[in-house]
Amino acid sequence: MESDEAAARFLVAVPGGGGGSDFLSRLPDHLLVDILHRLCTKEAVATTVLSRRWRAVWAGLPHLNFDDVDPSAPARALASYQDLAAFEIQRLAVSPNQVDAQETSAWLALAAPLLSGPLDLNISRALSKEALDNLLMGGGDGDQEAVEFPCFERATEVRLDLAFLAPALPPVGVFHALRSMFLHNFRCQGQIILSAMMLPSLQHLTMNRGRCLNVLINSEFLICVHLSYLMLLQQLAIVAPGLQQLEVVHCFYDAPIPVANIDAERLQVLSWEVPYDAEFVHLGEMPCLWRLRAPPISMFRWQAIQMAQICARFLKRFAAVNHLELQMSLGVSASFLDAFFLQSPLQLKLLRNDS
Template identity: 30%
Template sequence: MRKKARVSRNKEGHHGLNSNDFISRMPDDVLITILSRLPLKEAVSTSNLSTRWRYVWCQTYCLDFDANEKLDKIAVDSKVRVVERPKYINWVNRVTRQHKGPTIDDLRICFDLDKSSKGAIDKWVEFAVSKRVQKLELDLLENGEMLRQTPRNYVFPIKVFDRSLGLTVKRHSLTFPKTLGKDMEIRSLKFLFLKCVNVSEDTIAKLLVNCPALQQLSIHGSGDLVNVKISGKSLVLKYFEIVFCFGVKSIEIADSNLESFSYLGPGITIKLNNLPRLEEISIGEGYSGFENNVFGQISCCISHLQILTLDIYRPEENIKFLSFPQLPKLKQLILKVGAWDDDSLLEFTSLAKACPKLQRFVMQLIWMSPAKRRRKIRQVAKHPHKHLQLVEIVGYYGRTSDIELAVYFIENANSLQKIIIDPRYQVLERTPIGNDQLRKEKAARSCAKKQLEPRTPQGVELVIL
């Protein structure tokens, strides 16, 4: 009979160690750092290894409650939500009750939850604040991928962040540091991501006041925002994003150190003023993407802009008549474009021509009607792109419009080093891809190889994903 490994007590006073188990002999802080890099369920499972490991996971710095497999099932059959939602809530409650560490770096909630789960979500936010969280993410998208009707959204509990009201934290069997007081600012929070969470202008104002370290604020699908204003050199906010908040009428940002701004939604009034560090903008207004004079709205930072992303769901036929301003320092141009009826994409090269320092060009095609048309390949006047090194075409389908665009850059980018062709279908990530679509992607890869390999000059790397 095999002898059982002897349980002994080592110099550090740890029980249950095998003499050859060097990992278990590491200091707690090293083990906690290792476990913090594992998926949460794997970190928790280490409690079964030995008595030495039983409670180590309880001090992990990162609590990422990822439930991708369950969300994939809900995306296919929404009825599964009724069963899986209570399981998810119980899982988060169980882990937060057992957590013993004084702080956490990250708390990520990612599940289909709405205002009916307010009590549980409130407790999790309070838990995060009590643990001096640095990064808080509430991703509550319906089916894990879609916005829901905003009246059903969870409402962000600003009372937790409002020092004037005090922190009305109930213990709920959780352990809270004694330092929490009604005059305490939430100095630890640096990153806040909210999806399908209702916040108001007043909420944003209080967050910026009571979270003096806040660097990044991202809001998707909120129903309570109308007129958003951000200003003040004292703010450390660097990244600000508003996506599909359909009640928003205006956004005004002035006199701040903001470095990146993103807006996607209906055409609104956008006023940007005195933003010397703003070097990255992602914007798409309305179906055309150019509603409300987009370039006029961002004119204050055009001279120093380095990265620009434009969402253009339905390109207008008159895009050829639009005049684009010079973007003298732009290095990256990303265009997300609805692909309709094999319409030519060459008109977008006029945007690239307005960027003399351009180094990276990305065209992401969203197939709306990926039909191929037989027509001759168009060409436009040559224009040297002296600094362009990387071209990416995502959603390449082998249409005439696709090859036209690729050939244009092959012929005009003198410093081109790499072309990346990605034929994968650009749809909601949880939507199952059928066999028919997989066959189309395989055919697109074959087309790309046949169309572009003979045209790609020596020294340029062609990558087909």
């Protein structure tokens, strides 16, 4: 912080100014704000030490980006912003240099009533890739805390990369304006429930690299859902009448009996790159489906014949689609599956990976 303050003083210093005056301080507010736009937020906040004239200038910034800062810095800045600013925050991005659930919860509570645009929180940047992979596979679960996530009524997009902290959603409140949610490197104890009552405008949902048992989604306005690398996932339930695209990739592999119930009658694109058992996986009627990606055939997890049988049972669930994508690896022959498609009207596209 001392270096930022020194840089701020240098910015306005005018040789021979006399009496502590400087040329920049005489400019109107909108020009000063335009100057601060060219600084990082941490440096812009540091200009408050220059004089009373500069105390509130930084609060005119509509976009705040706290990059590589102490976890407590956003809370201090947002508390000042709340007192000084006559405007709302149009975009907020925070990348702390340490993982601290308590400090993160503190500034999120301050930001919630101020933000009217996208929120980008990236805590994972504070950890190495090896540490994140270890947490994904279950290492250190007991040491990870929860982040209290308040209701952002006017936020339009939320991107959370949580370094495997657990997001604790509010028991009450409505995210009226939220259209897109991206949840990465997270965990939860029990289940995640996303409903139209809390997220009435949600259209795009991505959940990637998480540790959770159950995911329950109920939203009539959802258009696109992407779920990938959800470790421990045992149950997935989606009720989304307007859903057009669903991708479920690398999930359920740790579950003894994967259970899924999908109700999405307008679905057009389905990628089901996970285990399939017709007894426990119910996909519902999908009369609009035209593009299908089947469970991959690979020897990484099962023998090829077993995976081919799983794939075949999945494909028999569909009478016809316009476009089919099938992945095979480790030298599995395309002729191996010919018997499954002889009587099928499906268009077959083979994505070969013989490595």
